[in-house]
Structure formats: structure tokens, C-alpha cells
Amino acid sequence: MRIFLVKRVFTLILTLLVATLVVFVVLEILPGDPAAVMLGVNAEAETLNALREEMGLNRPVWVRYTHWVASLLTGNLGISYTYDVPVSELILSRITVSFPLAILAMTLSTLIAIPLGIIAASNHNKPMDFLVMSFSQIGIAIPNFWFAMLLTIVFSVTFRLLPAGGFAGWDAGIIPVLKSFLLPTIALALPQAAILSRVTRSALLEVLKEDFIRTARAKGVTNQGTLWKHALRNALIPVVTIMGLQFSFLLAGTIIIENVFYLPGIGRLIFQAISQRDLIVVKNLVILLAGAVIMINFVVDLLYAVIDPRLRGGSDA
Amino acid sequence: MTLLKVQDLCVSLKTAYGRQDVISNINFCLNAGEKLGIVGESGCGKSITALALMSLLPPDSKTRGRIILEGRDILNLNSKEICSIRGNRIGMIFQEPMTALNPVKQIGAQISESIDLHLKLNRKQTLERVTELMDKVGLPVDRFGLNLYPHQLSGGQRQRVMIAMAIACNPDILIADEPTTALDVTVQEQILNLIRDLADSSGMALIMISHDLGVIAQTAQNVMVMYTGNIVEMGSTVDVYQNMLHPYTFGLFSAIPHAGSSSHLERKRLTSIPGQVPQLHQRPIGCNFADRCMRASKICKTKEPMATRVSDHHQVWCYHPLKEKI
Numbered sequence: 001m002r003i004f005l006v007k008r009v010f011t012l013i014l015t016l017l018v019a020t021l022v023v024f025v026v027l028e029i030l031p032g033d034p035a036a037v038m039l040g041v042n043a044e045a046e047t048l049n050a051l052r053e054e055m056g057l058n059r060p061v062w063v064r065y066t067h068w069v070a071s072l073l074t075g076n077l078g079i080s081y082t083y084d085v086p087v088s089e090l091i092l093s094r095i096t097v098s099f100p101l102a103i104l105a106m107t108l109s110t111l112i113a114i115p116l117g118i119i120a121a122s123n124h125n126k127p128m129d130f131l132v133m134s135f136s137q138i139g140i141a142i143p144n145f146w147f148a149m150l151l152t153i154v155f156s157v158t159f160r161l162l163p164a165g166g167f168a169g170w171d172a173g174i175i176p177v178l179k180s181f182l183l184p185t186i187a188l189a190l191p192q193a194a195i196l197s198r199v200t201r202s203a204l205l206e207v208l209k210e211d212f213i214r215t216a217r218a219k220g221v222t223n224q225g226t227l228w229k230h231a232l233r234n235a236l237i238p239v240v241t242i243m244g245l246q247f248s249f250l251l252a253g254t255i256i257i258e259n260v261f262y263l264p265g266i267g268r269l270i271f272q273a274i275s276q277r278d279l280i281v282v283k284n285l286v287i288l289l290a291g292a293v294i295m296i297n298f299v300v301d302l303l304y305a306v307i308d309p310r311l312r313g314g315s316d317a
Numbered sequence: 318m319t320l321l322k323v324q325d326l327c328v329s330l331k332t333a334y335g336r337q338d339v340i341s342n343i344n345f346c347l348n349a350g351e352k353l354g355i356v357g358e359s360g361c362g363k364s365i366t367a368l369a370l371m372s373l374l375p376p377d378s379k380t381r382g383r384i385i386l387e388g389r390d391i392l393n394l395n396s397k398e399i400c401s402i403r404g405n406r407i408g409m410i411f412q413e414p415m416t417a418l419n420p421v422k423q424i425g426a427q428i429s430e431s432i433d434l435h436l437k438l439n440r441k442q443t444l445e446r447v448t449e450l451m452d453k454v455g456l457p458v459d460r461f462g463l464n465l466y467p468h469q470l471s472g473g474q475r476q477r478v479m480i481a482m483a484i485a486c487n488p489d490i491l492i493a494d495e496p497t498t499a500l501d502v503t504v505q506e507q508i509l510n511l512i513r514d515l516a517d518s519s520g521m522a523l524i525m526i527s528h529d530l531g532v533i534a535q536t537a538q539n540v541m542v543m544y545t546g547n548i549v550e551m552g553s554t555v556d557v558y559q560n561m562l563h564p565y566t567f568g569l570f571s572a573i574p575h576a577g578s579s580s581h582l583e584r585k586r587l588t589s590i591p592g593q594v595p596q597l598h599q600r601p602i603g604c605n606f607a608d609r610c611m612r613a614s615k616i617c618k619t620k621e622p623m624a625t626r627v628s629d630h631h632q633v634w635c636y637h638p639l640k641e642k643i
Contacts, residue, residue: 211416218371218411219431219482220404222396229430233421308421309466 004305004313012298019290020072024065027283033057037277038081055081072287082278090269091285097167098258098265101181102250105188110243112193117200117239122227124205132197139194148187148260155183165262184261188254192246199242203235210234236307244300248293320489320522321347321370326382328365328374334598336379339365340546343382347490352516352523354537354554356530356569358594362546363526367492370524371409372399405435408483410512412495414475418467424478425463428485435486450481454511473504477511484515491516492524497532509535530569534558539630542566545594545605552631562627562638564610565590604635612637 035051052058071077077087120132156164162183168176208231216226255267273281305312326343329336340362347353355363368374370384372391384391411417419427428447432438448458454477467475476496483491493512497505513536516523525536533540540557542550550563561567568590592609601608607617622634
């Protein structure tokens with residue numbers, strides 16, 4: 001187990017380094033000079049050059065790269081070209097919206113999906129299974145922006161129970177924050193839960209066909225007992241895999257939902273930064289998201305090893 | 318004393334050609350401490366018979382007849398009652414030790430599971446029982462910890478764990494379904510001896526299922542030869558092996574390759590039974606073996622043969638048993 005951990009941490013660091021390299025190179029190749037964008041088309045060549053010097057754009061590529069990697073480690077990421085505030089401050093204010101939202105959505109999705117998947121699998125080919133699968137089919141088919149608008153119309157416009165959008169800010173206290181998070185969380189969680197419940201069900205059904213399930217029943221374990229004590233843990237590998245992918249998506253890919261609910265999250269920031277060529281923000285946001293995805297995969301790998309002793313490697317498992 | 322009585326057992330399964338009987342008219346008794354062998358080719362219904370005794374058949378199967386264990390018909394029990402028999406009164410060992418153990422559970426926990434279910438023991442007693450079982454099956458706990466996982470054991474060791482699980486609650490009957498088929502030849506002998514010794518010392522009845530006549534000869538007092546879902550010959554192992562009556566039994570024996578029986582110069586072809594085992598939906602009317610049988614006559618293809626009792630311990634389902642002149 002220890003060897004496995006050391007190996008895995010080493011790969012993690014290496015992957016993060018490669019990610020910084022890729023992000024840097026891609027943004028280097030992209031056309032467009034941030035200094036020219038800031039000054040507009042009529043800028044004098046001298047002014048432009050002065051600004052380039054000030055922004056460090058005239059220095060050699062490798063110096064800028066190492067400087068950037070060092071800045072990632074210290075957290076001193078520089079000043080945003082367009083917002084004129086420190087990038088770290090900007091990103092932090094957005095993460096404190098996106099990250100809790102992703103956690104809430106993932107939690108809700110898991111709490112719905114795994115019990116539903118278990119219910120469906122233990123009632124395989126019975127009405128309950130059919131019912132659960134129909135709901136999840138609908139959940140997958142509905143686009144989440146439309147579902148989000150539907151939620152707004154029902155809960156905000158008709159019943160006036162919850163805000164239609166916007167973020168109260170953490171200073172306003174926990175209740176207003178939760179209120180502004182509630183509808184986005186539901187809108188994000190339900191489609192994810194629909195997929196996750198199907199994955200849970202099919203993974204369980206697959207495991208229930210295994211020989212060791214028959215062995216357990218031959219020992220006198222009841223059907224429910226075999227499901228909980230023998231099948232569930234074996235079925236968790238595909239479930240955890242999908243959960244990892246979904247969590248990555250929820251962190252980075254919530255731009256549509258953030259727009260529907262006017263939430264100041266990472267998705268909207270990255271969209272604005274790209275359209276305004278605020279490259280320093282784009283660069284740091286992209287590496288942050290890439291880093292988050294790599295970290296999630298790392299955690300998923302550790303979970304694999306916790307779930308299945310065969311994946312721990314080494315003889316001391 | 319009769320422990321288990323199987324009467325007119327038929328099992329049908331749903332197939333692409335509709336519902337088909339996989340086994341039919343299975344009748345036999347098992348006495349306490351008896352060792353019964355069931356032998357036949359793959360697909361003859363040996364395993365289905367065993368699974369029927371445990372009520373472990375697939376959910377879309379239908380079972381008719383009676384399986385009486387101590388006056389109670391297993392087929393009429395509810396699921397709670399059947400769970401109290403499985404692993405407790407009847408233990409079962411499966412063919413494939415590689416897949417028959419739960420890969421994410423430690424072997425100690427897998428062995429203690431049936432003890433926890435059926436015997437009212439406290440933690441310490443359970444641990445003692447597991448240690449005792451591990452010793453019995455040749456996996457002493459000081460060398461093979463209880464917290465090992467199945468993938469850390471060899472095939473033979475896993476089969477020993479299976480055996481420990483099956484005998485954990487001192488069952489009256491142990492069913493071993495091809496327990497050595499998936500193992501190396503060198504290990505097969507050890508596992509067979511272990512099973513036989515355990516049955517001898519505890520007095521439990523043994524049902525040994527195998528396609529291997531040698532395995533049956535080593536372990537069983539009585540033998541039941543099955544072909545396409547029917548019993549074709551049944552009797553004491555000595556009777557059946559020395560005075561086989563059914564042409565199919567004869568065919569099975571002739572098909573055993575004999576090492577050294579033919580010299581390097583005159584290498585004989587291995588003997589085989591002509592024709593093929595009929596598919597489930599193509600089983601003929603009359604005797605199922607008739608199409609492949611040298612001795613078959615008209616009646617064999619029109620009417621199913623009834624049991625002919627040759628001696629107290631020997632029955633055959635054939636119109637033209639071998640000792641009779643054609």
C-alpha cells in the first residue's frame with residue numbers, strides 16, 4: 001500500500017507539471033497580444049512596447065514559464081489585465097461560489113442516485129425497477145438549462161419561495177447563501193443523479209451475476225444480505241469512476257447554470273476572461289481547473305485501492 | 318437412515334426454443350454418512366440437480382417433484398426457511414475457486430459469515446471455530462492469516478477456503494460440484510483426499526459431482542450416471558464399475574485414455590462415443606441415448622425406458638443392458 005501511494009503521488013506531481021507546460025505552450029501559440037488588446041488599435045508603438053516590458057512579455061519564453069510556475073506555488077499570480085485586481089483574489093472570490101455549489105450538487109446527486117440504483121437492481125425487471133429507470137431516462141433527456149428555467153419559473157416566479165438568481169455573498173450569512181444555492185444545486189444534481197443511478201444499477205446487476213454471489217447464497221445469506229454485504233462494494237468501482245468525472249464537470253462545466261442563475265462562479269469568469277483576452281486570468285484558471293481534475297482523479301485512484309484490495313499493488317496489500 | 322429423498326425431480330428452464338426440461342425423473346435417496354457420486358458429461362444435469370437441492374436455481378427456472386430433507390419438502394419452504402438450511406444443513410463447494418470467493422473480503426470474514434448466520438456463537442468462539450476450520454483444511458492460521466484476500470492465495474488454497482466455508486456449520490450434507498476440475502493435477506489429489514477425510518471424520522453425507530470416473534471411484538460408495546437430464550444407471554460404485562450395464566456407462570469407461578496401454582509403435586486412437594449429445598430442444602422421444610447407441614432397437618426410439626432392478630443396489634434404465642444378448 002505504501003509503495004502504491006508513493007508511486008501515485010509521484011505520478012500526480014509529474015502530471016501537474018506536464019499540465020502547466022501544456023497550458024503555457026497553448027496560450028503562447030494562440031494569436032493575440034494582451035498588451036495590444038489593452039491599449040486598443042490606435043496605440044503608439046512605443047507605448048505598446050513599454051506596456052509589454054511592464055507586463056514581462058518581452059522576456060524569453062522559459063523565464064516566463066518558470067516565473068509562472070513559481071508564482072503558482074507562491075499564490076502571487078499577478079494582476080488581471082481587465083479587472084485590475086490581483087488574479088488570486090479574483091479567482092478566490094469565484095471559487096468560493098463554484099466549489100461549494102459543486103460539492104452540494106455532488107452530494108445531492110449521490111444521495112439520490114445510489115439508493116435509487118440499489119432499489120432498481122434489487123427489484124430487477126419488476127415495476128419498481130421500471131419506474132426508477134423511466135425517471136432516470138427523463139432526467140438524462142432533459143437539458144439542464146431548461147430544467148433550471150423551469151425551476152425558476154415554479155419556485156421563484158409562481159410561488160416566490162426562492163431567489164431567481166444572483167448570489168447573496170458569504171457576508172449575508174448562511175441562510176441567504178443556501179437559498180441562492182438551492183435551485184442551482186437541484187438543476188445540476190438531478191441530471192447527474194439520473195446518470196449515476198443507471199451506472200449504480202447496471203454495476204450491481206453485473207456483480208449479482210458473479211459466482212461469489214452464488215457462494216454467498218449457498219452459505220445462507222439472504223438476497224438482501226448478498227446485495228448489501230457482497231455486491232455493493234464490488235459494484236462501487238464504476239460508480240466512483242463516474243462520480244469523479246461528474247465532480248470534474250461540476251467544477252468546470254457549470255457555465256450554463258451559472259449564467260441562468262447569475263452566479264459569479266468560475267465558469268462565468270473563464271468565459272469573460274477568454275472573450276476579453278485577459279490571458280493571465282485564463283492561464284491561471286485553466287491550470288487551476290486542470291489541477292482540480294488531476295486531484296480528483298488522484299482521489300478516485302486512492303478510493304479504488306480502498307475498495308478493491310487487488311488494486312493496491314505490492315505484496316503487502 | 319434416509320437423510321434426503323429426491324422424488325420425480327424435474328427442472329425446466331426458459332430457452333430460445335421455449336421452456337425445456339433440463340433434468341427429469343430424478344429419484345434417489347441419500348443416507349446419513351453416505352457418499353454418493355454423480356457422473357456424466359457436461360450438460361447432463363449434474364450441477365442443476367445439485368443446485369436444485371440447494372434451491373439455488375436461476376429465478377426463471379421451474380422445479381417439480383419433491384426434495385425431502387428430514388420430512389420437510391425443500392421446494393415448499395419460504396425463503397427464510399431455505400436460508401436456514403443453506404450453509405447450515407447443506408454445504409456446497411463450487412467448481413471455480415478463482416471466482417467463487419468474494420475478491421474484496423478477507424478470507425476470515427468469508428469463513429465466519431455462515432457461522433455468524435447459523436450458529437449462536439460469541440466473537441471469541443467464532444474466531445476459535447474459524448481457526449479450527451482453517452487448521453482442518455490445511456491452512457494453519459499462523460501461516461495463512463485471516464486477513465488475507467483471495468487473490469493472495471493459489472487455486473488449491475482458495476478451494477480449501479471454500480471447503481472451510483462449506484463445512485463451517487457441520488452440515489449433514491456436503492455437495493461438491495466438480496471441486497477439482499479447475500485445479501492443477503498435483504493439487505486435485507490433495508483436495509479430494511481432504512474432502513473425503515472430512516466427510517469420514519464428521520459423518521456428513523457427501524454428494525460428489527464430477528465428469529471424472531476416477532474422482533468418483535476415489536470418493537463415492539454409490540454412483541449415479543446421468544445422461545441428458547436423466548439417470549441411466551445407479552448402484553454401488555463397485556457394481557457399476559465392474560458390471561456396468563448401460564451402453565452409455567460402457568462408453569464413458571471406454572473413453573478413458575490409458576497411459577502406457579499402447580506402445581510408441583502402435584498408437585491407438587482414443588475411443589469416443591459416436592455422435593453428439595443432443596441439444597436440449599432436440600432430445601429424442603424414447604431413450605435419449607438411442608441415436609448414439611449400438612444396441613438400440615425400435616422400442617428405444619419410441620418409449621422411454623423404465624428402471625430395471627438388477628440387484629438390491631443396482632438399477633439401469635435400458636431395454637438392452639450389456640449383459641443381455643441382443
